[in-house]
Amino acid sequence: MNVEALASVFTIVDGKFKILLTRKKTEPYKGYWILPNAMVAKDKTLEETLEEFMQEKMQLSNLEYEQCATFSAVDRNPSKRVIGVSFLSIVDFRTIEKQSSPVEDAIEWFEIDSLPKIGYDHMEVITSAIESLKLKIRHSLALKQIFPSDFTLPEIQKMYEQVLGHELDRRNFRKKFVKADLIEETGDKALGMNGRPAKLYRFKEEIENKLLF
């Protein structure tokens, strides 16, 4: 039996939620986009397999992965039987850019509401990952992964509005974060936008994993 690890890696670029996909170069599903994935070797755990693959082939290191779901439909891969274990990761886009190698032509970030044609059962995997993500971002620790430092409250609010699917009140949103004792001002301001510049924040060193929404 073959077992593969699949990664649904999410990030935020310019206030838009995006997922990392790679284009398949060979049949089956040639030209379709799929999730990064790697077959598990006999002497590796799923997590080791995934981390190595993501580092070597996707130029993404030091990501944190969380198990998400396992897919075992007999025909999910037409070539051979493969059981897929999916992982969820959320990263800070600014960190990625620093690490990324010059050119990786078959790797791209897509907005989650305008995905290209997806190969295998990966649309199902993505849908399940987004559901897990909805649950996950309700907890404060998850946010610290996406926004390790230097975020503005309007930024983080926009992310919530996209993932939760509805608008939130700016004043109440701010109050929630302040009362939860999660963030502190860095002292700087976000420049380069229209209007009054937003204050920059970071998450405090030691935060509890509180339920926020």
Place this chain on the structure above:
Amino acid sequence: MNVEALASVFTIVDGKFKILLTRKKTEPYKGYWILPNAMVAKDKTLEETLEEFMQEKMQLSNLEYEQCATFSAVDRNPSKRVIGVSFLSIVDFRTIEKQSSPVEDAIEWFEIDSLPKIGYDHMEVITSAIESLKLKIRHSLALKQIFPSDFTLPEIQKMYEQVLGHELDRRNFRKKFVKADLIEETGDKALGMNGRPAKLYRFKEEIENKLLF
């Protein structure tokens, strides 16, 4: 690569939370207790494999299983490499009793706070299942599985207290369930105990999956 499905089946007997284990009859881990588990065949999904096994070997049919976690440590099984996918199920004990066959000597229900010696990495699997259970019973739909009908509020409260690990106020507990519009009286009362008999309830036909705690 071998892949197995593992089942953590929970129930309540006389107000006590219990988990189903089987005793291993052969080496390795002879005499230890382990979770029911079945190797996945090439032409079966994990869910099919588990359902068939539980029905044939454990005399438990029509259970609902929910995926829980995947275990891939290289040495988790000393004989050969096996990746384990764990499932969580919660059942009404009265339903089981009706279905169970005369004698199954190596199958037993254990209270979760006094488990026997556990083989393989199954203690880790159980711990992870209990964590998932804690999250799960906060949602109303999960409760409907354990208590399909004819439960009393004190019963369900005792379960919450065990799983959540702290005591709850009887009056506020009741109010929460009534306001959530989840339950209705059957009209009968639970007899055979000391004190005033408790009213019996059932969950309403169509309930939303609300967060209760």
Place this chain on the structure above:
DNA sequence: ACAAAAGTGTTAACTTTACACCCATGT
């Protein structure tokens, strides 16, 4: 000075908690 986006405070509605007495049964 105007447009754009950020920051802030107060009040009302709702939810949660804390708490004490009465009720129905078995012995």
Place this chain on the structure above:
DNA sequence: ACATGGGTGTAAAGTTAACACTTTTGT
């Protein structure tokens, strides 16, 4: 009649939701 456990109401505290004006920047 008494012991046991179940059922109920109310008030205070805390939380959430609704809402409008002022501030800081770029043009």
